[in-house]
Amino acid sequence: MDSNVVLHAEGMNKIYPGTKALDNVSYDVMKGKVNVLIGENGAGKSTLMKLIAGIEQPSSGKMYMADEEVSFKDTTEARDRGIGIIHQELSLFPNLNVYQNVFMGREQMQGIKLDNKKHISETERVLEKLEHVMDPNTLVGDLRVGQQQMIEIARNFLQDDLKILIMDEPTSSLSEQEVEVLFKLMREFTDAGIAIVYISHRLEEIMQIGDNVTILRDGKYVARAEVKDINVPWIVEKMVGQDKNYPKKDRQLDWEKQEKVLEVKNLTLPKKGGGYLLDNVSFDLKKGEILGIYGLMGAGRTEIFECIMGLRPEHTGEISKNGKLMNVKNINEQIKNGFALVPEDRQGEGLVQTMSIKKNISLSSLENYTKGGVLQGKLEDENVDKQIKDIMIKVADKDLPILSLSGGNQQKVVIGKGILTNPEILLLDEPSRGIDIGAKTEVFDIINQYAERGLSIMVVSSELKEIVAIADRVIVLSNGIKTGEFRHEEITEDGLVLASYKGHSTHKEVKED
Numbered sequence: 001m002d003s004n005v006v007l008h009a010e011g012m013n014k015i016y017p018g019t020k021a022l023d024n025v026s027y028d029v030m031k032g033k034v035n036v037l038i039g040e041n042g043a044g045k046s047t048l049m050k051l052i053a054g055i056e057q058p059s060s061g062k063m064y065m066a067d068e069e070v071s072f073k074d075t076t077e078a079r080d081r082g083i084g085i086i087h088q089e090l091s092l093f094p095n096l097n098v099y100q101n102v103f104m105g106r107e108q109m110q111g112i113k114l115d116n117k118k119h120i121s122e123t124e125r126v127l128e129k130l131e132h133v134m135d136p137n138t139l140v141g142d143l144r145v146g147q148q149q150m151i152e153i154a155r156n157f158l159q160d161d162l163k164i165l166i167m168d169e170p171t172s173s174l175s176e177q178e179v180e181v182l183f184k185l186m187r188e189f190t191d192a193g194i195a196i197v198y199i200s201h202r203l204e205e206i207m208q209i210g211d212n213v214t215i216l217r218d219g220k221y222v223a224r225a226e227v228k229d230i231n232v233p234w235i236v237e238k239m240v241g242q243d244k245n246y247p248k249k250d251r252q253l254d255w256e257k258q259e260k261v262l263e264v265k266n267l268t269l270p271k272k273g274g275g276y277l278l279d280n281v282s283f284d285l286k287k288g289e290i291l292g293i294y295g296l297m298g299a300g301r302t303e304i305f306e307c308i309m310g311l312r313p314e315h316t317g318e319i320s321k322n323g324k325l326m327n328v329k330n331i332n333e334q335i336k337n338g339f340a341l342v343p344e345d346r347q348g349e350g351l352v353q354t355m356s357i358k359k360n361i362s363l364s365s366l367e368n369y370t371k372g373g374v375l376q377g378k379l380e381d382e383n384v385d386k387q388i389k390d391i392m393i394k395v396a397d398k399d400l401p402i403l404s405l406s407g408g409n410q411q412k413v414v415i416g417k418g419i420l421t422n423p424e425i426l427l428l429d430e431p432s433r434g435i436d437i438g439a440k441t442e443v444f445d446i447i448n449q450y451a452e453r454g455l456s457i458m459v460v461s462s463e464l465k466e467i468v469a470i471a472d473r474v475i476v477l478s479n480g481i482k483t484g485e486f487r488h489e490e491i492t493e494d495g496l497v498l499a500s501y502k503g504h505s506t507h508k509e510v511k512e513d
Contacts (some may be wrong), residue, residue, distance in 0.1 A: 001513075002028075003031075004029070004030055004031050004032075005029065005030060005033045006029050006030070006065065006163055006166060006195045007028075007029040007052065007063060007064070007065050007083075007163075007195075008026075008027075008028050008029075008063065008064045009025070009026060009027040009028075009048070009051070009052065009061065009062075009063045010026050010061060010062045010063070010064070011024050011026060011060065011061045011062070012024070012025045012026070012027070012048060012051060012058050012060075012061035012063075013025075013058060013059045013060045013061050014044075014047050014048075014056070014058055014059050014219075014372040015059045016050065016404065017400075017404075019396070019404070020219055021044050021047040021219050022044045022047050022051075022058070022061075022219050023044075023218075023219040023220045024061075024165065024220070024221075025044065025048060025216065025219070025220065025221050026221065027048060027214060027221070029052075029164055029195045029197055030211070030212065031193055031195050031196060032190045032191070032192075032193045032194065032195065032329070033190060033195060033211040034190060034196045034198050034209050034211045034212075034213060035195060035196065035197045035198065035211065035212055035214070036198050036199075036200070036206050036210035036211075036212065036213040036214065036227070037049070037119070037198070037199050037213075037214050037216065037381075038199065038200070038201075038206065038213060038214070038216070038239060039215055039216035039217055039222075039239055039436070040217065040238075040239055040408075040436040040437065040438045040439065041396075042218070042219075042406035042408070042409075043217050043218065043219065043239075043436075044216045044218075044219040044220075045168075045199050045216055046168055046199070047501075048216070049085065049166045049168055049199065051063075051199065052078070052083060052164070052166065052197075053072070053075055053078050053084075053166055054072030054073065054074050054075045054076070054077050054078030054079075054083070055074075055075060055085070057071070057072075057073070061388070062412045064240055065081060065163075066180075069113045074283060079159065081163070082159075082161045082162050082163030082164060083163065083164045083166070084156040084159045084162055084164070084165050084166065085156070085166040085167075085168065086152055086153055086155075086165070086166065086167045086168060086170050087152065087167075088155050089166055090145075090148050090149065090152055090345075090347075090348070091152070092140050092148055092152060093140065094139070094140050094141030094153060094329045095139070095141060096139070096140060097136065097137050097138060097139055097140065098123060098127075098134060098135070098136045098137070098138050098140060098143075098151055099116070099119045099120050099122075099136035099137070100119070100200055101138075101140050101151055101155065101159065102119070102122075102123045102126070102151060102154050102155050102157075102435065103119045103122075103123070103155075104155070105161075106158070107119070108122075109145055109274060115300045118136075119136075119214045120136045122158060122227040123136040123154070123431050124136055126154045126157050126158055126217070127154055129157070129185065130150055130153065130154060130157070130181060130182070130185065131178075131204070132147070132154075132178065132181075134147065143172045144298070144302075145344055145345055146173040146174055146175065146178070147197055148173075149170065149171075149172070149173040149174060150174070150178065150251075152170075153167075153170055153182065159187070162189075162194055163194065163195065164194070164195045164196075164197065165189065165194060165195070165196050165197070165198045166196075166199075167186075167196060167199065168199045169199055169200060169201070169434050170182065170198075170200075171200065171202065171205060171469055172433050172434045173344075173433070175296055176485040179205070183208070183209050183307070186198075186209060188298075194498075197211060201434070201435065201436050201437065201440075203232045203235055203236070203437075206227070207227060207231070207232060207233070210227045211226070211227055212224065212225065212226050212227060213226075213227055213230065213235065213240040215235070216496075217237055217238075217239060217277040221240075222238050223238045224360060233304075237396045237438060239436070239437065239438075242384075245435070258286040258287055258288070258289065258320075259286065259287050260284045260285065260286060260287075260323070261285055261286065261287050261321065261322060261424060261456045262284060262285040262308075262319070262320070262321055262425055262456065263284045263285075263310070263318075263319075263320040264281065264282060264283050264284070264304075264317065264318070264319050264320075265282045265317055265318040265320075266280045266281075266282055266316070266317040266318065267280070267282070267304065267315060267316075267317035267319070268280055268281075268315065268316045268317050269300070269303050269307060269312055269315045269316075269480070270314060270315070276480050277300050277303045277480050278300045278303050278304065278307070278315070278480045279479075279480045280317070280481075281300070281304065281317075281477070281481070281483050282482065283426065283475050283482065283483045283485070285456050285458060286456065287454060287456055288451050288452070288453075288455070288456060289451070289456055289457070289473065290447060290448075290451050290457045290458075290459060290470055290471050290472050290474070291456075291457070291458045291459070291470050291471065291472065291473050291474070292458075292459050292460075292461065292467040292470065292473065292474035292475070292491075293458060293459065293460045293461075293474070293475055293476075293477065294460075294462075294464075294467050294470030294474055294475075294476050294477070294496050294500060295463065295476055295477035295478055295500050296297065296478070296500050298479070299477040299478055299479060299480065299500065300477045300479075300480040300481075301460040301477060302344060302429055302460065303427075303480075304477075305341055305429055305460065306337065307319070307328070308328070308334070308427065309328075309331050309339060309341050309427065310328045310329055310330040310331050310333060310334045310335045311331060313327075313328075313329075313330075316459075321337065321338070321424075321425075335364060335421050335423075336424050338422075338424035338425060339423055339424075339425050339427065340364070340418030340419065340421050340423035340424070340425070340426050340427065341418065341427045341429070342414050342415050342418050342427065342428045342429060342431055343414075343429055344429040344430040344433060344460070346410060346411055346414050346433075347410075350414035350417075351400070351402050351410060351413065351414060353401075353402060353403055354399065354401075355401075355402060356399045356400060356401060356402065357395055357397075357398045357399070357400055357401075357402050357404075357405065357413060358380075358381070358384050358398040358399055358459050359404045360413050360414075360417060361384050361387055361388070361398075361413055361416050361417050362380050362383065362384050362417070362420060363417055363421060364417050364418065364421050365383075365417075365420040365421045365422075366380075368383075368420075369383065370439060384420075385396060385398070385419060387416040387419065387420055388416070390416075390419075391412050391416050391419070391446050392412070392442060392446075393405075393409050393412045393413060393416065394409050395409065400433055406439070407434050407435050407436075407439070408436060408438070408439025408440075408442070408443070408475045409439075411431065411432075411435055411439065411443060412439075412442070412443065412446070415428070415431065415443070415446065419450070419455075423455070424456060425455075425457075425458070426450070426455055426456070426457045426458070427457075427458050428447070428457065428458065428459045428460065429460045430460055430461060430462065431443055431447070431459065432444070432461065432463070432466060433462075440466070444466070444469070444470050447459065447470060447471070451472075459471065464493045464496060464497070465493070467491075467496070468491050468492065468493055468496070471491060472487070472488065473485065473486065473487045473488075473491075474486045474491050474496060476496055476499035477500075478499070478500050478501050483499045483500070484496070484498075484499030484500075486499075
């Protein structure tokens with residue numbers, strides 16, 4: 001084996017009931033390099049990484065390290081050989097604090113007791129290195145998704161004798177500044193001879209940090225190249241067979257005639273310890289409109305949705321629907337009032353992983369299929385089948401487990417679950433997080449279709465190109481304050497970025513109707 005190859009996978013196959021996730025894939029992990037692995041959802045990327053990290057075992061195929069054949073029954077055996085993994089879906093314990101999560105499975109002992117003093121000091125050290133200082137005693141369940149992502153990363157930065165670090169969508173919830181810090185540390189790792197396997201759907205990141213790129217499609221190897229020899233169109237063409245873009249809006253709303261379905265006035269949400277997560281935020285939403293919400297992490301985007309859905313009863317301000325002031329109580333009442341939420345964390349908040357695809361889709365609307373307290377299975381099946389067809393969920397059997405679907409199709413299930421409640425207003429929090437270009441295009445096409453049918457939609461997105469492409473109007477938040485509002489041709493990347501930094505007043509504001 002080439003001395004520059006730290007791990008060689010030969011003819012890897014992985015078969016699940018009804019699908020072949022990996023089909024005779026061979027793969028080399030190069031020492032001291034950022035080895036990018038890319039492909040659409042369902043291409044087999046995460047499956048291959050799970051085999052390398054010992055999370056699952058191959059149906060057939062072999063792996064070699066230093067001319068020795070290796071196989072791992074579990075992640076502990078893989079870790080003993082110097083392989084760590086940062087998962088796409090967070091694998092943290094929300095009921096434990098930060099340092100307990102960081103040292104889970106690698107606890108340090110002082111005699112017969114846990115050495116929590118060392119746990120805390122080492123956690124502080126690695127978080128400081130990640131430029132993400134926080135109290136190690138904070139409960140992980142109290143952290144935002146982006147902060148939890150940094151805890152997931154910190155866990156692996158403490159591993160001794162690390163040879164390969166697998167990073168599956170590590171930046172999906174990070175700000176640009178946090179990404180820069182992570183990239184700097186990744187280069188420190190590669191300079192020390194550690195190999196990084198990097199999976200991301202952000203193509204610009206790949207060109208910035210990657211050394212080589214391997215493309216998978218439909219579970220098969222497609223191509224491999226050095227980053228210096230390729231460009232983004234080459235990657236996209238190899239991934240999907242054609243260059244895909246987000247669907248562009250070709251409609252103009254009549255702002256004067258379009259009726260308001262939602263009006264929010266002076267929405268204020270206090271912050272623990274003082275200050276505000278939202279500070280007198282006001283906006284409205286028109287029928288059939290796609291309203292984008294943009295801002296940096298911590299700007300208050302998700303908190304707006306949580307207030308509207310009754311998840312933040314401590315908020316103040318007015319929320320009116322169709323001209324009628326609402327007494328927002330809880331999420332069940334808000335679903336009945338015509339609201340549906342697609343949360344940012346689809347695994348933790350959007351799906352029940354032990355249930356089937358069908359049950360996940362129908363979960364929020366089950367009372368529509370009951371009569372006399374008895375579930376009408378036939379009616380449930382009819383509505384689920386219609387929703388699967390309507391939003392093009394790729395599924396062989398709706399009774400399969402939800403985790404048998406790719407990330408993009410899982411996201412469609414969460415969207416379909418919300419739509420089945422027959423909402424007037426659909427709230428989408430990072431609907432394209434962690435899904436590939438093809439799935440993103442399909443998700444945004446679904447959003448456009450439902451807006452055309454008259455559904456009013458609010459979309460939170462961290463990706464500028466997405467929100468510019470999809471939104472009829474965008475409001476911008478910075479530190480809980482509304483700092484800008486833009487319509488149609490006024491929606492530009494430069495304008496949104498400028499408005500997202502508090503203190504800049506040169507952006508163009510639009511007077512509210």
